[in-house]
Amino acid sequence: MTQITEIAPDVFRISTFFSDFNLQFNQFLVRDDEPLLYHTGMKGLFPVVREAVGKLIPTESLKWIGFSHFEADECGALHEWQTIAPDATAVCSFVGKVVSVDDVVALRPARPLNDGEVLTTGKRSFRFMATPHVPHCWDAGLMFEESTGTLFCSDLFHQNGDVEPSTESDVIDRARQTLVEYEQSPLANYLPYTPYTESTLGRLADLKPRALATMHGSTFVGDGSKALGDLAVVYREIFGPKQ
Numbered sequence: 121m122t123q124i125t126e127i128a129p130d131v132f133r134i135s136t137f138f139s140d141f142n143l144q145f146n147q148f149l150v151r152d153d154e155p156l157l158y159h160t161g162m163k164g165l166f167p168v169v170r171e172a173v174g175k176l177i178p179t180e181s182l183k184w185i186g187f188s189h190f191e192a193d194e195c196g197a198l199h200e201w202q203t204i205a206p207d208a209t210a211v212c213s214f215v216g217k218v219v220s221v222d223d224v225v226a227l228r229p230a231r232p233l234n235d236g237e238v239l240t241t242g243k244r245s246f247r248f249m250a251t252p253h254v255p256h257c258w259d260a261g262l263m264f265e266e267s268t269g270t271l272f273c274s275d276l277f278h279q280n281g282d283v284e285p286s287t288e289s290d291v292i293d294r295a296r297q298t299l300v301e302y303e304q305s306p307l308a309n310y311l312p313y314t315p316y317t318e319s320t321l322g323r324l325a326d327l328k329p330r331a332l333a334t335m336h337g338s339t340f341v342g343d344g345s346k347a348l349g350d351l352a353v354v355y356r357e358i359f360g361p362k363q
């Protein structure tokens with residue numbers, strides 16, 4: 121089942137729950153002069169995401185497709201979207217573009233964004249943050265929508281379960297529990313802990329986000345800086361160097 125929730129004005133969370141994985145896959149549609157979809161979801165999810173997006177905008181008007189890193193749940197349906205939306209262009213990191221995206225999944229060349237570069241879509245401005253290996257993958261980056269204070273944070277704050285669309289309650293304990301469970305499973309080592317992890321999370325905290333729009337779990341609405349600081353502690357505990 122796919123659920124649409126407006127988490128900020130003209131920012132829609134499109135959530136599909138997979139009971140087999142006890143996991144939500146969330147895409148975000150920002151309705152603007154140049155509509156932007158953040159994550160496509162996997163190729164197999166394309167029909168339901170397309171139907172949901174079609175309730176919000178004419179699907180052929182989609183202009184931008186952003187995502188964090190090259191994985192199926194981030195950009196697996198990029199080709200399908202570019203087939204039905206003739207002006208849709210991927211926006212991702214330079215590394216993502218040249219290492220994987222243009223060759224494997226894009227129908228047209230992606231637009232690379234440099235660290236700190238801003239993409240304006242009308243009323244909305246998306247600041248691109250290069251975040252190599254945060255949450256994971258060399259090509260990782262995130263987008264921060266400045267007018268609503270929304271950080272589209274991909275796998276950061278991942279929470280298992282069919283949780284509420286958004287919450288003002290702390291999600292750190294749920295995120296920690298998910299990582300602890302994954303460490304005991306074939307999905308262990310979900311995130312790398314690198315010399316850049318803490319400073320990258322610090323750069324994101326400096327944005328002072330008011331909403332943390334995660335791919336898996338509830339969007340957290342509240343003090344995003346504090347939540348990112350708390351997340352850095354969790355990552356260090358679970359993935360950091362052991363004494």
Ligand SMILES: [Fe+2]
Nearest residue numbers: 189191256275
């Ligand atoms: Fe990922």
Ligand SMILES: [Fe+2]
Nearest residue numbers: 193274275335
């Ligand atoms: Fe993901």
